[in-house]
Amino acid sequence: MSARTCSSRGVLDYTHVENLSAADVERLRAVYEPLTRSVRDLVDATIRTEVDAGVVAAATAEIESATARLREKQRALSFGIQLGADGDAMPWGNAVIGVRNPTAPPLVVRRMTDDSGERVTSDFYLGAAFEGPPGHVHGGVSAMILDHVLGDAASTPGKHRLTGTITVSYRRLTPLGRVHAEARVSHSEGVKTYVVGHLADGRGVTVEAEGVFIEPRWARG
Numbered sequence: 001m002s003a004r005t006c007s008s009r010g011v012l013d014y015t016h017v018e019n020l021s022a023a024d025v026e027r028l029r030a031v032y033e034p035l036t037r038s039v040r041d042l043v044d045a046t047i048r049t050e051v052d053a054g055v056v057a058a059a060t061a062e063i064e065s066a067t068a069r070l071r072e073k074q075r076a077l078s079f080g081i082q083l084g085a086d087g088d089a090m091p092w093g094n095a096v097i098g099v100r101n102p103t104a105p106p107l108v109v110r111r112m113t114d115d116s117g118e119r120v121t122s123d124f125y126l127g128a129a130f131e132g133p134p135g136h137v138h139g140g141v142s143a144m145i146l147d148h149v150l151g152d153a154a155s156t157p158g159k160h161r162l163t164g165t166i167t168v169s170y171r172r173l174t175p176l177g178r179v180h181a182e183a184r185v186s187h188s189e190g191v192k193t194y195v196v197g198h199l200a201d202g203r204g205v206t207v208e209a210e211g212v213f214i215e216p217r218w219a220r221g
Contacts (some may be wrong), residue, residue, distance in 0.1 A: 020084045032092075032100045039102035040129075047128040096148040103129070107145065107181070109152045119184040120153045126176055137174040139207075142199055145181060146209040153183035154193040154213035161193050166211035174199055174206040183209075191215045 020028070042063070049056070079093035079100075091097050098104040107122045132138030147166050154161040183197025192212055199207040 018082055018084060018090070020090070022084065025084050025090060029099060036100050036102050043102060043129050044127050094148075096145055105130070105145070107148070109149060111152075117184060119182055120149060121180070121182040122149060123178065123180050126174075126179055128176070131176060133173055135176055137176060137179070139168075139170060142170070142174055142207045143168045143209070145179075146183070146197055146199065146207065147211070149181045150183045150195040150197045150209060150211045151213055153185055153197065154195045154211075159215060161213035161215050164192065164212040164214040166209055169208045170206075171208060172206050175201055177201070186210075 051059075079090075082090040082092060084090055090099075092100040094101060094104060094106075096104055097107050097109065099106070105124045105126060107124050109120050109122045111118065111120050113119075126137050126141070130137050130141045132141070143166070146168060147163055150166065151161065151163060178201070180200045181197065182200075183195055186194045186196050188194065191214055193214075194210070194212055196208070196210045198205045198209065
């Protein structure tokens with residue numbers, strides 16, 4: 001079980017509005033998503049390869065050459081929070097859903113409403129890069145994903161809520177492979193929103209979480 005506290009301080013400094021239309025965003029996705037998928041596949045191959053030293057040396061030289069080409073023009077810092085001209089978020093670098101982050105699983109989080117109410121869900125794959133106990137997902141990765149999914153459940157269009165505290169309870173090990181996540185709001189009290197959620201594999205829930213998400217002062221009307 002663990003708890004984490006997050007401050008909103010300085011978030012505005014990393015919020016940027018880009019004059020990009022929806023068509024511009026899709027064009028950029030078409031350019032960079034294939035690169036991200038290739039690097040993600042490279043990470044997995046690097047972890048699991050058993051080729052000989054000569055092949056490793058040759059691959060290393062090729063990777064270093066490609067890295068140098070990509071660094072010919074780059075941002076000074078991270079992407080931060082980017083918004084397109086229509087106000088939609090562009091989570092390029094996010095550690096969980098980043099379109100251009102090869103270390104992200106990545107998750108696609110969907111919001112839905114059914115007989116049990118409104119909730120967010122995501123189905124995704126965690127491979128060798130996310131291993132903790134042999135053959136199983138690292139507990140810190142589980143916590144990171146739940147933090148993000150619970151935060152999505154707490155937030156609504158135009159209302160962003162940040163993690164105040166999150167408590168994670170590990171019921172059993174989560175096997176590497178297909179994982180399901182979901183979360184829902186349990187109740188709200190003023191600027192605080194209380195959320196519960198879990199991760200699950202094909203046999204049921206593996207990790208549960210509950211958190212308090214707060215609308216920061218700079219975002220209140």
